[in-house]
Amino acid sequence: MTTRQLAERARTRAVGHLLSRQDAQGWWKGTFECNVTGDAEDLLLRQFLGIGDEKITHAASLYIRGEQREDGTWSTFYGGPGDLSTSIEAYVALRLAGDAPDEPHMAKAAAWIRAHGGIAASRVFTRIWLALFGWWKWEDLPALPPELMFLPKWFPLNIHHFASWSRQTIVSLSVVCAERPVRPAPFTLGELYPESQTSAPSAPRVPASHWTRFFTCLDKALHAYHKVAPGRLRRAAMSSVARWIMERQESDGCWGGLQVDATYALIALHLLGYRLEHPVMHAGLASLDAFAVWRQDGARMIEVSQSPVWDTSLAVNALADAGVRCDHPALISAADWMLGKQHARPGDWAVRRPRLDPGGWAFQFHNESNPDLDDTAEVILALRRLRHPDPPSADVTAHVVEMLACEGKRDDPRTRRGIAFLLAEQEASGAWFGRWGVNYLYGTGAVVPALTAAGLPAAHPAIRRAVTWLCSVQNEDGGWGEDVRSYRDERWAGQGTSTPSQTAWALLAVLAAGEGDSEAVERGVRWLVQAQHEDGTWEEPHFTGTGFPGDCSIRYHLYRQVFPLMALGRYLHQGRPGELPCKTTDVPHSPEP
Missing domain, CATH: 1.50.10.20 (Glycosyltransferase)
Structure with a gap:
């Protein structure tokens, strides 16, 4: 031919x-396939909220275990090198699923993690998840006060300076970082500390620079503010965050069509006193099921978003x-x-483009706010x-x-x-x-x-x-x-x-x-x-x-x-x-x- x-x-x-x-x-x-952090964080969310499910845990562990590389690590893309934060989250998820640290695949993963700096060298988001269970100190994480909701749009670092997907995460995390919750951990993670460490690690050191010094000073100031924040102002900020989050829940119960945004929103609302039976919480938890892809081998993979x-x-x-x-x-x-x-209808984008009529398209099934x-x-x-x-x-x-x-x-x-x-x-x-x-x-x-x-x-x-x-x-x-x-x-x-x-x-x-x-x-x-x-x-x-x-x-x-x-x-x-x-x-x- x-x-x-x-x-x-x-x-x-x-x-x-x-x-x-x-x-x-x-x-x-x-199918919208990313890496195993979405699956790991889904199990961590369920553990935090106390809604662990044996079938889901088993199916998620099948997928996470199946994505492990020969060297014991997990990558962020096919054929890529091991990634420290991804490997830590995957390892912790498998511990939640019952995999013992002395099993060969777990021991290999832990050895690689230790050799590459351990928990202290991981990304901030990974350490936030670990802090929720006492595996990291909240004091060694960046401060993010909910009072940022009150910053005007012309002020540096107000919420409208961020992209839509990060804005939702930042607002929700401001509650988490203010409340600093710690749930009883079902196990310790001493095997992930480098051999020179005998206790929980502290914040990693970063090279000094003008901007590093600026943000370091800013973070110290915010940590100091956390200790003396006026109760009345803090309560008002928390109420403002709660309203902001609920107003942006989509018709399917999710937030922006993104699993990570829904996850942090649910944690924030839970910390603000919303019970799991509340309609907003119930719909949000139900929406997470739409991100699950069940495979014929019984494994369950999470789509962090969907692209119809x-x-x-x-x-x-x-x-x-x-x-x-x-x-x-x-x-x-x-x-x-x-x-x-x-x-x-207008979304948050209208704050910076007030004269622009709506008319765009978003990426997902249910995202009416962020074209x-x-x-x-x-x-x-x-x-x-x-x-x-x-x-x-x-x-x-x-x-x-x-x-x-x-x-x-x-x-x-x-x-x-x-x-x-x-x-x-x-x-x-x-x-x-x-x-x-x-x-x-x-x-x-x-x-x-x-x-x-x-x-x-x-x-x-x-x-x-x-x-x-x-x-x-x-x-x-x-x-x-x-x-x-x-x-x-x-x-x-x-x-x-x-x-x-x-x-x-x-x-x-x-x-x-x-x-x-x-x-x-x-x-x-x-x-x-x-x-x-x-x-x-x-x-x-x-x-x-x-x-x-x-x-x-x-x-x-x-x-x-x-x-x-x-x-x-x-x-x-x-x-x-x-x-x-x-x-x-x-x-x-x-x-x-």
């Missing part, structure tokens, strides 16, 4: 599989690229669902690909620029400013940094199609440098891959095992640059075709999504389906998204949903 014939067959199978994955309500959602809006917009764009007609029932159903998720730029842009791109009865860092900017170009706003001053930003952000290598996907392959795969859609010619020096870089990092097997470690070490940029999603990102860029007949595209398409299974799917154990660069990596289980399909569709059409015709016939043999 020719490469084109192979690509046609792969495209048809991928379309069929993706259509079969659509929910009856119109959305797509792949993002996944659905990507699936629509992939199917449209593949030639599925723009009025196909599956795509119209997806459009209806996405339109129903558009925000119609984001990336999802909003991708949804608009998807909706504009359809014939519907009713009429978004460098990667986010690229999505917005591409959307504006498809809206006929190539010459709009805002589009031109976006283009200027992208050109200025190009790395010396020719690549672009990817904030929300790993990493330079994601950024470059988003920026090049956006620039060409916005009118830059394929001969533009920036585009030629990008193509040269992509060809230089193509793997011997024809695919592309990039390790998560590129966020910390640029020597990993474009280096890694070939994956379906990352190969597709590279192809999207090279195709947009007019290189459809090049050897690089030929080899990349053939790799995608050969990696595809007979049922139209691709396998991808690697983490190619990003929550926080270098710290929180994500495995979007639908990425390995939508992006390869998108690339194959554009290869077969040899055109950019804005140039693809609106098809009026189905792809041959593509099933109706």
Whole structure:
């Protein structure tokens, strides 16, 4: 078979599989896989609230135990090195599940933790969890008074200076840090102290610098304030926090569609006197069940968030690229669902943008308060690909620029400013940094199609440098891959095992640059075709999504389906998204949903 014939067959199978994955309500959602800290903290929450469940504990321990590396550690991404804080939380969770410290897998983990500094070297959030059970001293943690609720929006470090997901966490933790609760610990953790320590460790030392000294002095002042805080002011602040938290509970009982935000909110409300039977607490606890993925082997994995809006917009764009007609029932159903998720009321963002009307999209099923730029842009791109009865860092900017170009706003001053930003952000290598996907392959795969859609010619020096870089990092097997470690070490940029999603990102860029007949595209398409299974799917154990660069990596289980399909569709059409015709016939043999 020719490469084109192979690509046609792969495209048809991928379309069929993706259509079969659509929910009856119109959305797509792949599993949102992160690391075991979400699972460990879920067990710690249940222990703290006294609602431990034997079945859940056993199932969670199966998953956590199964993710342990040969050296006894746990990583934050597939194939990555051991991470100290993640390993500590996983170890403690397994102790809660009944694993004894002298069992080989536990002894190996404890030895590694001790060798790398033990509990004292872990992140602040890990030490907060340990403090809840007396395994760390509250006095050695940063002070976070609830009175910060009263700081005006112009004052430094007020709550509106933080991103939406961290704001919710900070507000809830202000109660925890003020109350400093300690629940009776079911065991000690002496085996996690370095051998030179004989008692609970103290705060780690950090290198001195101007900012370190400033925040150290600020923290000392806040600790001193904690001892003399006026009772009446403290009570007023606690009441304000309680109201703030409850007002932001979503319809499903969660907070912002994030497991971590729901977890801290529940702890805060519990400390403020809300019993587990209270409707707010009951709904919040029930919402956590929605984050659980039960596997056939009996293991239970926690999704720290869910990505239906993002996944659905990507699936629509992939199917449209593949030639599925723009009025196909599956795509119209997806459009209806996405339109129903558009925000119609202001959220906390209105504090800083009071004149801005609502109208964006969030990431999750239930998040009515915190839309984001990336999802909003991708949804608009998807909706504009359809014939519907009713009429978004460098990667986010690229999505917005591409959307504006498809809206006929190539010459709009805002589009031109976006283009200027992208050109200025190009790395010396020719690549672009990817904030929300790993990493330079994601950024470059988003920026090049956006620039060409916005009118830059394929001969533009920036585009030629990008193509040269992509060809230089193509793997011997024809695919592309990039390790998560590129966020910390640029020597990993474009280096890694070939994956379906990352190969597709590279192809999207090279195709947009007019290189459809090049050897690089030929080899990349053939790799995608050969990696595809007979049922139209691709396998991808690697983490190619990003929550926080270098710290929180994500495995979007639908990425390995939508992006390869998108690339194959554009290869077969040899055109950019804005140039693809609106098809009026189905792809041959593509099933109706």
